[in-house]
Amino acid sequence: MxxxxxxxxxxxxxxxxxxxxxxxxxxAKAPAAVSVLAESFDMSLxxxxxxxxxxxxxxxxxxEKTGRVRTVSLxxxxxxxxxxxxxxxxxxxxxxxxxxxxxxxxxxxGAPS
Amino acid sequence: MxxxxxxxxxxxxxxxxxxxxxxxxxxAKAPAAVSVLAESFDMSLxxxxxxxxxxxxxxxxxxEKTGRVRTVSLxxxxxxxxxxxxxxxxxxxxxxxxxxxxxxxxxxxGAPS
Numbered sequence: 001m002x003x004x005x006x007x008x009x010x011x012x013x014x015x016x017x018x019x020x021x022x023x024x025x026x027x028a029k030a031p032a033a034v035s036v037l038a039e040s041f042d043m044s045l046x047x048x049x050x051x052x053x054x055x056x057x058x059x060x061x062x063x064e065k066t067g068r069v070r071t072v073s074l075x076x077x078x079x080x081x082x083x084x085x086x087x088x089x090x091x092x093x094x095x096x097x098x099x100x101x102x103x104x105x106x107x108x109x110g111a112p113s
Numbered sequence: 114m115x116x117x118x119x120x121x122x123x124x125x126x127x128x129x130x131x132x133x134x135x136x137x138x139x140x141a142k143a144p145a146a147v148s149v150l151a152e153s154f155d156m157s158l159x160x161x162x163x164x165x166x167x168x169x170x171x172x173x174x175x176x177e178k179t180g181r182v183r184t185v186s187l188x189x190x191x192x193x194x195x196x197x198x199x200x201x202x203x204x205x206x207x208x209x210x211x212x213x214x215x216x217x218x219x220x221x222x223g224a225p226s
Binding site: 005008009012013015016018021024025028030074076077079082083085086088089090091092093094 | 118121122125126128129131134137138141143187189190192195196198199201202203204205206207
């Protein structure tokens, strides 16, 4: 699955930088114009735009231009690939604990409250 | 929450490297002796040990020495911090979709199959 591995690689490299994580955290709340977004980050606009480029290449954000304003937003489901990879790394002990948790939750649902 | 932010940073930096991800993927299956684990990776032992050091510092793996054999294992729950960070980055649209999914699943459970 080279496509999947490449996606995981791109997403993790993109998120390994605190500025880019800051951008993702900000956009998770709401889309924002590049100029407004850039104000929250203490760096030159070219450097900032470079970070946006890496996030775009990783498929994490998208942007749309209306008139002279470019608005950036988080791509819904963009981080799913990372959820998937993380789920695959659960150890056998964790899987067993999860199954036990599900069993107990079901049992509890049937019990009088 | 500087501790939490530092943990997220360390874990993401550690996982941004494909060799270190390979080690995590291998250890998710079962713990392994360093010497055996190293055989699967095409690099010098000192370089390999350096990767193990980064994963250890990030709290992702632990190791134990028995006699002359050092066994490395994935620390259960080590990647929880990343699950948590990812959950925080879900957009409002995704949260709404999740709630709808839970509602539909509950409704379906009550319906005759």
